[in-house]
Amino acid sequence: xxxxxxxxxxxxxxxxxxxxxxxxxxxxxxxxxxxxxxxxxxxxxxxxxxxxxxxxxxxxxxxxxxxxxxxxxxxxxxxxxxxxxxxxxxxxxxxxxxxxxxxxxxxxxxxxxxxxxxxxxxxxxxxxxxxxxxxxxxxxxxxxxxxxxxxxxxxxxxxxxxxxxxxxxxxxxxxxxxxxxxxxxxxxxxxxxxxxxxxxxxxxxxxxxxxxxxxxxxxxxxxxxxxxxxxxxxxxxxxxxxxxxxxxxxxxxxxxxxxxxxxxxxxxxxxxxxxxxxxxxxxxxxxxxxxxxxxxxxxxxxxxxxxxxxxxxxxxxxxxxxxxxxxxxxxxxxxxxxxxxxxxxxxxxxxxxxxxxxxxxxxxxxxxxxxxxxxxxxxxxxxxxxxxxxxxxxxxxxxxxxxxxxxxxxxxxxxxxxxxxxxxxxxxxxxxxxxxxxxxxxxxxxxxxxxxxxxxxxxxxxxxxxxxxxxxxxxxxxxxxxxxxxxxxxxxxxxxxxxxxxxxxxxxxxxxxxxxxxxxxxxxxxxxxxxxxxxxxxxxxxxxxxxxxxxxxxxxxxxxxxxxxxxxxxxxxxxxxxxxxxxxxxxxxxxxxxxxxxxxxxxxxxxxxxxxxxxxxxxxxxxxxxxxxxxxxxxxxxxxxxxxxxxxxxxxxxxxxxxxxxxxxxxxxxxxxxxxxxxxxxxxxxxxxxxxxxxxxxxxxxxxxxxxxxxxxxxxxxxxxxxxxxxxxxxxxxxxxxxxxxxxxxxxxxxxxxxxxxxxxxxxxxxxxxxxxxxxxxxxxxxxxxxxxxxxxxxxxxxxxxxxxxxxxxxxxxxxxxxxxxxxxxxxxxxxxxxxxxxxxxxxxxxxxxxxxxxxxxxxxxxxxxxxxxxxx
Numbered sequence: 001x002x003x004x005x006x007x008x009x010x011x012x013x014x015x016x017x018x019x020x021x022x023x024x025x026x027x028x029x030x031x032x033x034x035x036x037x038x039x040x041x042x043x044x045x046x047x048x049x050x051x052x053x054x055x056x057x058x059x060x061x062x063x064x065x066x067x068x069x070x071x072x073x074x075x076x077x078x079x080x081x082x083x084x085x086x087x088x089x090x091x092x093x094x095x096x097x098x099x100x101x102x103x104x105x106x107x108x109x110x111x112x113x114x115x116x117x118x119x120x121x122x123x124x125x126x127x128x129x130x131x132x133x134x135x136x137x138x139x140x141x142x143x144x145x146x147x148x149x150x151x152x153x154x155x156x157x158x159x160x161x162x163x164x165x166x167x168x169x170x171x172x173x174x175x176x177x178x179x180x181x182x183x184x185x186x187x188x189x190x191x192x193x194x195x196x197x198x199x200x201x202x203x204x205x206x207x208x209x210x211x212x213x214x215x216x217x218x219x220x221x222x223x224x225x226x227x228x229x230x231x232x233x234x235x236x237x238x239x240x241x242x243x244x245x246x247x248x249x250x251x252x253x254x255x256x257x258x259x260x261x262x263x264x265x266x267x268x269x270x271x272x273x274x275x276x277x278x279x280x281x282x283x284x285x286x287x288x289x290x291x292x293x294x295x296x297x298x299x300x301x302x303x304x305x306x307x308x309x310x311x312x313x314x315x316x317x318x319x320x321x322x323x324x325x326x327x328x329x330x331x332x333x334x335x336x337x338x339x340x341x342x343x344x345x346x347x348x349x350x351x352x353x354x355x356x357x358x359x360x361x362x363x364x365x366x367x368x369x370x371x372x373x374x375x376x377x378x379x380x381x382x383x384x385x386x387x388x389x390x391x392x393x394x395x396x397x398x399x400x401x402x403x404x405x406x407x408x409x410x411x412x413x414x415x416x417x418x419x420x421x422x423x424x425x426x427x428x429x430x431x432x433x434x435x436x437x438x439x440x441x442x443x444x445x446x447x448x449x450x451x452x453x454x455x456x457x458x459x460x461x462x463x464x465x466x467x468x469x470x471x472x473x474x475x476x477x478x479x480x481x482x483x484x485x486x487x488x489x490x491x492x493x494x495x496x497x498x499x500x501x502x503x504x505x506x507x508x509x510x511x512x513x514x515x516x517x518x519x520x521x522x523x524x525x526x527x528x529x530x531x532x533x534x535x536x537x538x539x540x541x542x543x544x545x546x547x548x549x550x551x552x553x554x555x556x557x558x559x560x561x562x563x564x565x566x567x568x569x570x571x572x573x574x575x576x577x578x579x580x581x582x583x584x585x586x587x588x589x590x591x592x593x594x595x596x597x598x599x600x601x602x603x604x605x606x607x608x609x610x611x612x613x614x615x616x617x618x619x620x621x622x623x624x625x626x627x628x629x630x631x632x633x634x635x636x637x638x639x640x641x642x643x644x645x646x647x648x649x650x651x652x653x654x655x656x657x658x659x660x661x662x663x664x665x666x667x668x669x670x671x672x673x674x675x676x677x678x679x680x681x682x683x684x685x686x687x688x689x690x691x692x693x694x695x696x697x698x699x700x701x702x703x704x705x706x707x708x709x710x711x712x713x714x715x716x717x718x719x720x721x722x723x724x725x726x727x728x729x730x731x732x733x734x735x736x737x738x739x740x741x742x743x744x745x746x747x748x749x750x751x752x753x754x755x756x757x758x759x760x761x762x763x764x765x766x767x768x769x770x771x772x773x774x775x776x777x778x779x780x781x782x783x784x785x786x787x788x789x790x791x792x793x794x795x796x797x798x799x800x801x802x803x804x805x806x807x808x809x810x811x812x813x814x815x816x817x818x819x820x821x822x823x824x825x826x827x828x829x830x831x832x833x834x835x836x837x838x839x840x841x842x843x844x845x846x847x848x849x850x851x852x853x854x855x856x857x858x859x860x861x862x863x864x865x866x867x868x869x870x871x872x873x
Contacts, residue, residue: 022202022216024051024073024186032076038130038157038166040083048072048083054190055203059573060566065199067162069108069190075221080169084108086128086190088162094193094648095129095158097684097733099741099819101146103133105683106193108165111137111215113185114176115372118213119422121185122174126154126165129683131736136313138378140422140463141211143315147308151231151824151870172229175273177374186218194648196572196606206565209463209523213422228269231825231872236262237283238865244858250394251356265309265868274371274379279309282363283866289833292725292747292811296701298490298623299549302330303337310336313370316380317414319429319453321548322534323468323519333429333451333472334382334412335547339363343389343405345442353395361405362387376418378427384410388436403439410545423463428454429472433544444485446478449544455517464524473514476541483508490623491551492538498629498763499622501587502538502552513540513551521559529560538586552622553591555583567604574601585622589630593617606646612658614638620763625714626702631762632770633700634664644676652678664767670696684733691726700771703753704802708792714762715802716771718755722845724748737821744814748850751807752843756788786841806843810854812836825870833862 029044052070056063067087074081086108096105109125123135132154135146150173156165176182188201202216238260245255263281270276284307295301305311314336322328340363349355366384373379389405409432416427433449435442453472459465476486484506487494494504514537521530538552561577576599583591594616602608617635624631642656654676662668672694679687701719705712730742756779757771764770780789781804792799818830836857 024201024216024218025049025220026073026075026080026218027220028075028222032074032081034074034079034081034166034168036081036153036155036166036168038155038164040085040164040166044074045072045083048074051201054188054199054201056197056199057204057206058198058565059196061206062203065190066192066195066197069188069199069201071110071188071201073110073218075224077224078171078227080171080174080221082110082124082165082167082169084110084165084167084188084190085159086162086165088192090158090160090162092194093128093158093163095683096127096193096680097129097736098127098131098686099731099733099739100131100736100821101133101149102731103127103131104193105129106163107189107191109133109189110167111185111187111189111212112174112218113212113215114174114182115374116184117372117376117418117422118185118210118215119418120372121187121212121215122148122150124150124152124154124167124169125189126156126167128156128158128163128165129736130154130156131733136315137211138315139457140209140213143318145313145315147311148313149308151229153824170227171224172227172269175275175371176226178226178272180222181219182221182224184218184221185212185215187215196602196648206563207525209459209466213463226272228271229267229275229872230269231267231870233265233825233868233870234262235265235283235866235868236260237867240863242861242863244860249354251354251392267872270369271371273373274369277309277312277368277370278365279363279367280365282307282309282366284308289813289815289835291727291745292749292809292813294723294749294751294807294809296719296751298626300543300547302335302547302549305336307336307340309366309368310339313368313380316370316378317368317382317412317429319414319455319470319472320517321472321515321536322517323530323532328534331548333431333453333542333546334414335543335545338433338543338545339366339384339410340386343391344445345402345404347391347393347402347404347441349393350396353393355391355393355402357391357404358389361389361408376425378414378416378418380412380414382410382412386410403442406438406442406445407436409434412545420458423459424457426454426456428452431542431545443479444481446476446482446486446544448478449476449541450474451542451546462524465522466520468519469517471514471516473512474540474542475510475512476544477510480507480509483511486511486541488627490626491543491549493622493627494538495627496622496629499587501585511539511541513537515540515551526563526565527560528563529558532557532559550623552585553583554586555581557581570603572602572604572606575599585620589620591620591622594635606648607644609641609643610656611641612639614660624700624702625759625762626705628705628712628714628759629762631700631759632764632767634662634667634767636660636662636668638670647678650680652676666697666699667767668696668698668700670694686729686731688729689726690728692724694721694723696721699755700757701753703756703805706800706802708800713792713800714759716757716759717753717805720752720754722748722750724845724847738819740816740818742814742816745812746851746854747809747811747813748845748847748854749807749809750843750845750850751805752845753805804841806841808838808840808842808844808850810836810838810850810857812854812859823870825872827866827868829864829866831862831864831866833864834859836860 050072054069056065071084094105098104106128111121111123113121119140121137125133136148153168190199204214241257246252266278268276287306290303319333321331364385369381386408388407390401391404393400411432414429418425431451451474455470457468494502518533535554536551540551558580564574579596582593596614598612600610619633638660640658644654657673659671674692676690699718700716703715703717725747728744732740757773786804787801789798789801814834816832820828836859838857
């Protein structure tokens with residue numbers, strides 16, 4: 001009973017204290033000379049203002065932490081110094097060695113809201129093993145950018161009473177207003193890995209939204225001047241490639257290719273608040289390849305950005321087309337993967353000709369200006385120019401070149417203005433793409449493309465309620481061919497015979513569209529919910545620089561979620577969510593309606609689990625027939641679940657999988673299963689293996705369309721698909737600055753087609769009235785030419801044909817990277833990349849044969865050395 005009273009006292013005291021804002025007063029000293037070694041052996045630390053009294057934030061908010069933490073902060077004209085003592089049992093400290101920003105184990109960190117706008121913070125985090133991580137949080141924690149890599153120093157040491165962290169942060173890495181005394185928001189955090197426990201100096205409430213707005217304050221820093229950073233980082237790259245010799249191919253006859261390249265990266269402080277990042281002739285050879293896939297849909301696959309220049313500060317250039325982080329989160333007016341993409345055009349070849357096409361468009365240069373002014377203006381501007389790319393063609397005569405991508409300029413400008421202590425902001429964005437097209441073969445591309453939008457967010461009642469709204473538009477310009485291609489693209493299909501609300505105009509040389517979003521909801525407390533509305537007109541086209549795989553849509557979504565933040569029963573924490581949605585096209589046709597219930601939980605033994613159940617009604621697809629009439633397909637139900645072991649252990653295991661079935665028996669189904677195994681033999685090494693297997697069947701998979709009897713035949717088939725892939729990762733972190741990373745992925749995908757059919761009435765109420773099966777008298781197979789012959793009217797004469805669509809795709813990708821940051825900001829990379837690929841049209845899955853065929857293929861190996869050297873402050 002006494003223990004219970006004590007816990008109640010601490011809980012109530014913590015909650016009451018959380019309503020007060022703490023203040024820390026920094027101190028300085030003459031001739032301050034701090035050696036960053038994690039020991040605190042300078043006399044100034046003994047007389048510094050040490051502060052403790054951390055409060056637990058997770059798992060039980062408001063009580064004392066398992067172990068206390070104390071910190072002190074000093075400053076001089078050029079740096080801020082932080083000392084942190086993390087009291088603990090020395091034998092229990094988790095000191096996992098990892099790569100920078102991939103931090104693990106016991107952690108401490110400090111966060112500065114140097115703008116003092118209660119929306120933006122700069123975080124500096126260090127693990128007990130001495131690994132650094134840094135992050136910029138914007139929009140009061142709603143956006144987190146861990147790709148920010150400032151120049152700073154940290155060292156740690158283990159002591160008899162726990163562990164220490166000592167940090168030096170140059171003032172050039174922070175943005176603040178000039179003044180006699182600084183007033184900043186401030187927070188210090190501590191994470192104890194084995195207990196999954198987070199504590200903070202300034203108590204925070206999990207039920208209250210926001211991060212920086214819950215900080216305490218920092219004062220006492222006087223007479224310092226904002227200092228603009230200036231960092232120039234030239235680099236040189238040497239690359240050699242080895243591949244199978246092809247004597248008849250002049251581009252591959254030697255089996256090797258060598259290249260040396262150089263460029264420059266720069267970070268320049270333009271003002272106290274604005275920073276310019278610059279790259280000239282960038283090279284991203286150390287970046288991991290995208291995972292393999294076989295995409296049979298009409299929707300473009302979204303791939304995450306991995307190139308350092310484009311991921312740092314990406315949040316400030318973002319304009320999302322929907323609220324939240326679900327399936328629609330990728331839709332954005334700016335998708336940086338468009339810059340430096342693969343060339344659009346692939347030239348036609350004559351017999352005996354061979355072609356060498358660049359894998360990517362070369363970026364001549366790019367500049368990015370980001371920051372936030374003292375008046376609350378957040379600014380992001382990006383300008384990039386990509387080179388005209390030419391394919392070299394040899395084999396007949398003297399050879400020739402063919403332009404495959406025009407010289408192109410990309411521009412993005414994003415601004416936001418804070419009001420009302422960060423509770424209200426209004427913003428805008430403008431993007432443009434301009435191509436210099438001088439080759440008639442490239443006139444299918446837009447000559448120019450523009451988008452623009454404004455958005456507005458307002459929060460009230462202590463950030464409990466919010467409204468998030470925006471409108472945007474687009475215009476693309478080009479030849480009649482280019483705009484006709486845009487109108488007939490799978491995302492809008494103006495040519496559909498049942499699309500009576502749009503008009504296909506083959507003489508147009510421009511196309512405009514618009515869209516919008518509106519969300520109102522509650523984001524604080526245990527119960528959260530939101531009503532969401534998004535719309536995109538048929539003419540909207542943002543994919544020259546943005547990402548939107550589908551337009552012609554008006555969608556309504558309702559989301560509600562409940563959170564259990566503190567332990568109860570067998571759970572450490574849990575949440576449950578409900579989602580409901582409907583979507584219509586701009587002709588008023590219901591295209592889909594559905595709902596979802598999902599939940600996530602962590603048990604008291606630190607295991608985690610999730611479960612999700614979905615239901616979708618009948619779907620009306622405008623793209624399934626690739627320009628043909630809309631196709632009705634049956635609704636479906638799906639269930640997915642998984643369970644994952646305690647990630648604090650050396651050996652971790654996760655199992656997840658699920659299944660989806662259509663309401664129409666045996667029409668369409670999918671099953672998938674994945675195992676995730678991780679092993680950490682010692683603190684500096686981690687091994688992860690994740691095999692995944694899926695099998696699916698679909699009776700209406702698009703195959704081909706042909707002209708017949710003055711009409712179109714839309715040919716479909718039943719496809720039986722199997723996919724097996726395995727991700728293998730090995731991380732060996734010799735020191736915080738010297739790491740070795742390996743990633744490999746074998747991938748096998750097969751598609752076996754049967755029961756070919758053609759569409760008769762695509763929107764019939766009865767599924768089996770929507771198509772007719774070809775009879776044995778109508779269809780025959782020619783194995784020599786690998787084509788199917790169709791005698792549609794059974795008069796003994798073949799009317800049309802189509803190629804055998806079966807496939808076996810096999811691919812192996814791997815990447816081995818040694819990274820050594822030999823001085824802050826200066827890095828050496830040693831890289832070995834390998835890929836193997838094989839394709840046949842057998843369609844049958846046979847693991848032994850498929851994996852054997854894959855590794856019988858000669859590999860393509862790339863060996864790369866990249867050396868960079870930072871010059872600056």
